[in-house]
Amino acid sequence: MYAFPSHTAASIPTSDETPTSDLPPLLVLRPLSDAWLSALNAKFTLVSPSSPLSASVHAALISGAYNRVDPALLDQYPSLRCLVNTGAGVNHINLEECKRRGVQVANVGETHSKNVADYAVGLLLDVMRRITMSDRYVRNGLWVTRDNYPLGSKLFVQIFQLGGKRVGIVGLGSIGSAIAKRLEAFGCKISYLSRKPKPTVSYRYIPNICDLAAESDILVVSCALTKETHHIVNKQVLQALGKEGIIINIGRGANIDEPELVRCLIQGEIKGAGLDVFEHEPNIPKELIELENVVLTPHQSVFTPEAMAEVIQICIANFEAFFAGKPVITPVVAD
Template sequence: MPTYTSAQAREQSTPITGEQILRVGPVNPTVAESLKSEFASLVLPDSGPEREALIASHGQNIRVAVCSGRIGVDSELMAQLPNLEAIINFGVGYDATDTKQASERGIVVSNTPDVLNDCVADTALGLYLSTLRSLGAAERFVRSGSWAAGQNFPLATRASGKKVGILGLGRIGQAIATRLEAFGCEIHYHNRNQKPGVNYQYHSSAVDLAAETDVLIVAAAGGPQSAKLVNQEVLAAVGPQGFVINIARGTVIDEQTLVEALRSGGIAGAGLDVFEKEPHIPAELLELDNVVLLPHLGSGTHETRADMASLTLNNLRTYLEKRELITPIS
């Protein structure tokens, strides 16, 4: 059987069959059911001899992979699929996929932008309020009986009227900013490049952004370019009165340095929906009352997950019919 580059493979006129579509890892239940009933796709076992056997028997024939943003198609798997043409990704993030290899081979990749902007921004706002006003700790205070026993809960921090720095003013970052404007917040931001037509104050580095604001909200895309972008220098600039909110990717923050800053009082608090090695969270964070911890639920609503599933499947259908994607990554 001849071996094609992915770009050459797309020039083939032969239809793509179910045995040429591979589901990689767990995916949204609606997507999983459609892959099974509508497309009769293959499912890659997680590990072991069954996985090796499937790759040995079908790897040469796979032309489309469907995955979640958390699992992706990594370097090793992609190299085992020489005729892969397209990766259909459920989720806006795709840092688990080797996009460098995909680009070199002409493999196109889709994600699910826009449909989750509002819910992720809502989650950021919830974390913002809960972290600054210590709402999670306050609820635990009530449930523990401390209030009924006559104790007073410590004072928290005002959430309205703050200077808020948004690290990554993309679609989600902009949605967060719009919400915070209603709280009278002054919005600042840092991107690789200043955005035209944006009235918020731009800062040329993450350090400068953190130094000039009260709260740093991390909304940057994941991947190698942003790994540990929020490092010791940035956290020192946040300072002992400042807060960090992260709804982006756990890898964007130097997690151990963040733990130390929270433990030592280097920063006032943090609200985290994402972690470096999900679902595993540093044990030290579980013991701290100045951090709010969520199980990566940014887009976790019935409505948004349904929209994401629909867009994922429409990307797949469009690729099979036209060899095009509705929402290719840039």
């Protein structure tokens, strides 16, 4: 899911009039920052959902943070033939229904892969080396007041070395591959699960999630959310990962059975977790707030200003292809 700072979001003028410009009309179903507005306004006539024109528009900009693309939405905008999603994940889009109605769907391709991969490694290093926890310790004044300077706290017994660890990557798409490349530089041993082995990589392929977890010190969830991957990390998988195991999730919250994960973290059945996504965002299980063995961030792994600029350009390029009668340039390929 991807979005931009809505403190800068402006409204699209609602108009009952026929557009006076020759620019093709574009339905906008998510808030827009100033950067988005000025870039889109230069190329399209923006149409808001409340405009009577919205029912006749052929293309729309959407986001998983704000939109659920189901038959009801598609009925509301029956002329739509092209949807461009500003994020990587498309679990909010009923792709079969779109296909049936002849609606092309695009996302932003691999724009986000590098940033999400960087973020996954950042979360992992943070959890392994207790960076966020230690910052809290220092800010709370405990470094000075505890007599066991410099490294006395019991907190620190949970620190782990990353080098040499076995990392199991759940989903070796462009994000998972970028994570693997980075972790190789830290001396990690990579295995992965995907629908099929990837002939271009030398990492070990383990086709069963429980086997992957059992043979990993660290499990990184970087797969799309589909029917098959819903709760792919369940109680059995967490047990297979075991007491010394670390889990990182930059996929989707519902890839993990969240109540079970929370129970394992509380009871020490797994060692720790770095979570950027949750099942019921922005709500997170309140028990997590009290835990020292987790790092919790608000679904921001894609977010950098540099990516924002790139995302705007790739969305515009998709719409331009569509309006020129060509296929979108970064289509979402359904399973």
